[in-house]
Amino acid sequence: MKNIVNNFTHVISLTSILLLLTLTLASCNPKAKPETANTDVTTGIKDQDAIIITENQFKSGGMALGKISMQEFNTVVKANGMFAVPPQNQADVSAYFAGYVKDISLLPGNKVEKGQVLFTIENPEYVQVQQDFLEAKGRLSYLKSDYERQKELMADNVTSKKNFLKAESEYTVTMAQYQSLKKKLSLMNINPNTLTGENIQSVISVVSPLSGYSTTINAGKGMYLNPSDVALTVTNTDDLHIELKIFEKDLPMVKKGQQINVRLQNDMNNVYKGVVHLVNKSINAQSRTVEIHGDLVNDEEVQLFAPGMYIEAEILTTSAEHPALPSEAVANIDNDFFVLVKKDNTNFKRVLVKIGATNNGFTQILNAADFKPNTEFLTNGAFNLITE
Numbered sequence: 024m025k026n027i028v029n030n031f032t033h034v035i036s037l038t039s040i041l042l043l044l045t046l047t048l049a050s051c052n053p054k055a056k057p058e059t060a061n062t063d064v065t066t067g068i069k070d071q072d073a074i075i076i077t078e079n080q081f082k083s084g085g086m087a088l089g090k091i092s093m094q095e096f097n098t099v100v101k102a103n104g105m106f107a108v109p110p111q112n113q114a115d116v117s118a119y120f121a122g123y124v125k126d127i128s129l130l131p132g133n134k135v136e137k138g139q140v141l142f143t144i145e146n147p148e149y150v151q152v153q154q155d156f157l158e159a160k161g162r163l164s165y166l167k168s169d170y171e172r173q174k175e176l177m178a179d180n181v182t183s184k185k186n187f188l189k190a191e192s193e194y195t196v197t198m199a200q201y202q203s204l205k206k207k208l209s210l211m212n213i214n215p216n217t218l219t220g221e222n223i224q225s226v227i228s229v230v231s232p233l234s235g236y237s238t239t240i241n242a243g244k245g246m247y248l249n250p251s252d253v254a255l256t257v258t259n260t261d262d263l264h265i266e267l268k269i270f271e272k273d274l275p276m277v278k279k280g281q282q283i284n285v286r287l288q289n290d291m292n293n294v295y296k297g298v299v300h301l302v303n304k305s306i307n308a309q310s311r312t313v314e315i316h317g318d319l320v321n322d323e324e325v326q327l328f329a330p331g332m333y334i335e336a337e338i339l340t341t342s343a344e345h346p347a348l349p350s351e352a353v354a355n356i357d358n359d360f361f362v363l364v365k366k367d368n369t370n371f372k373r374v375l376v377k378i379g380a381t382n383n384g385f386t387q388i389l390n391a392a393d394f395k396p397n398t399e400f401l402t403n404g405a406f407n408l409i410t411e
Contacts, residue, residue, distance in 0.1 A: 057070035066258040074363065076401075088365060089402035091394060094347040094385040096341040099218040099284075100276055102315065104267035106332045113330075114232045117252055119210045122146035124246045124254075125226055129237045136255055140228045142242060142254060149211060153223045156215060163197050170194040182324065203258040234257035238330075263325045265297050265317035267336055271306050274313050277301070283317045284337045291335075296320040346391035347378065352402040353378060353386050363401040364394070371401060 076086070122144035129141060129182040173190040176182035208215040211227045235257045242254035253297030265285060269277060282295035315338070319325060353376065354361050360378050363371040 028304070036404065043105060049354075056142065057325075060062055074371045074373065075369050076371060077369060084404045086401060086405075087403035088371050088399045089349060090186055091348055091391050093344045094387075095342050096345050096380045096382045096385075096387060098276070098341040099337040099339055100269055100273045102264060102267040102336045102338060104315075104334055106263050106328045106330055106334065107266045108258055109262055109264065109329050110259060111196045111279060112233070112235070112262050114231065114257050115253040116141060116229065116255050116257060117229075118144050118148065118229050118248050118254065119250055120144070120149065120227070121247070122149070122227070124242050124244050124248060125242075127242055129246055131237060131240055132398045133237045135231045135235060135237055137231055137234045139231045141231050141237075141257075143226050143247060144230050145226045147225055149227055150223055150225050151208055152204060152211070153213065153218060154200070156208060156218065157223075157339065159197055159201040159204055163194075163201050163309055166190070166194040191375055199261065209291050225263060229254070231257050233257060233259055235261075258330060260325065260330060263319070263328055263330065264300065265319065265334070267315040267317065267334075267338075268310070268312040269315055269338070269350075271311050271313060274302075274306075275314060277313075277338055278340075282339040284339065285319075286335050288333045288335060296325055297336075316322075345387045347385040347387050347404045348400055350381055350386045352400050352405050354405060363405045365399040365401065 080086075096409055123146065125140035125143045125145045129135070135141065170190045170193075173182055173187040177184065177187040185238060187245075205215045209220065212230060213224070213227065237255055238258040239256035240254075241252070242248060248254055267283075279298065279299050279302060281299045283299060285297050286293065286294040297317040297319050299315060300318045303314040303316075306313055317336075348362065350361055360376050361373050362376050364374050378388040379389050383385070
């Protein structure tokens with residue numbers, strides 16, 4: 024019985040020693056978490072909106088501070104359109120006379136000069152026109168002489184009035200034929216002053232009415248062209264302008280001289296400046312839109328574009344100043360907008376703000392009155408810190 028009691032006492036002692044050893048090891052555990060800088064020591068509640076940025080983090084991250092400032096914001100009218108040329112800078116070329124295309128070597132995009140031969144056409148009827156002209160020219164010299172002689176005889180009462188009127192009529196009719204045929208030859212690009220029986224031709228040339236580029240080619244070698252057929256189109260792009268369409272509700276806001284910001288459909292980052300040149304006073308009955316014409320401010324940029332190129336534009340109408348921060352200082356989290364406000368050298372606080380318009384890299388702060396005038400904000404590098 025005594026041995027049993029001793030053994031039981033020994034087991035209790037070992038158990039006590041093991042328990043004491045376990046408590047001692049637990050008190051020495053290195054994984055115990057210290058209090059963070061963002062924890063309220065008195066309550067033990069962590070401030071989720073507080074962020075600490077060390078001096079090294081500030082410099083290595085290229086961060087910057089700034090204050091709310093007054094910035095100019097424009098009311099804009101959005102519009103779509105394209106680049107175009109004025110009517111006098113584009114010509115649909117056709118032949119004045121029907122014929123078969125004998126020679127054409129132009130391709131779309133070829134540069135042409137005013138008066139340059141674009142293509143030639145052939146027709147035996149051209150020969151008849153030249154023949155009629157030479158015959159009228161030959162008769163005209165005799166008829167003029169006879170008319171002047173009959174006029175002198177009539178004055179001396181030597182000839183009858185009938186003979187005089189006949190000579191006058193023949194001369195007048197032949198002169199009209201001569202002038203008419205002379206004009207036709209000019210339209211054929213045949214010089215009537217140098218035309219003789221030896222240089223009559225069945226082929227005539229069609230020349231360019233302006234300098235520019237051949238943009239559309241409809242004619243081909245051997246094709247028969249009627250006077251109404253458009254053989255090709257020549258376009259001069261030196262005076263490229265902006266053509267936009269706005270809705271009728273925006274018409275009262277758009278005025279001549281207002282600035283236009285132009286962006287290409289496939290390059291929305293680059294902005295090209297223009298100015299409103301003309302506002303149409305008529306509204307399209309089907310689309311309920313109004314045409315706006317504008318000019319590029321930088322003439323050198325004209326070479327970057329082509330007629331028909333699609334563009335998106337903003338017409339800057341009214342402007343006003345509002346308190347704002349750089350857009351990079353404002354972060355959007357589930358349609359709520361936050362900024363980082365500096366509390367001291369290393370502590371920042373995430374604060375909810377109300378925003379308005381955005382323009383030229385700045386965002387309007389609607390509740391700017393909630394902040395003191397000297398309040399500093401993290402204006403560069405804030406987005407990643409706020410959204411983390």
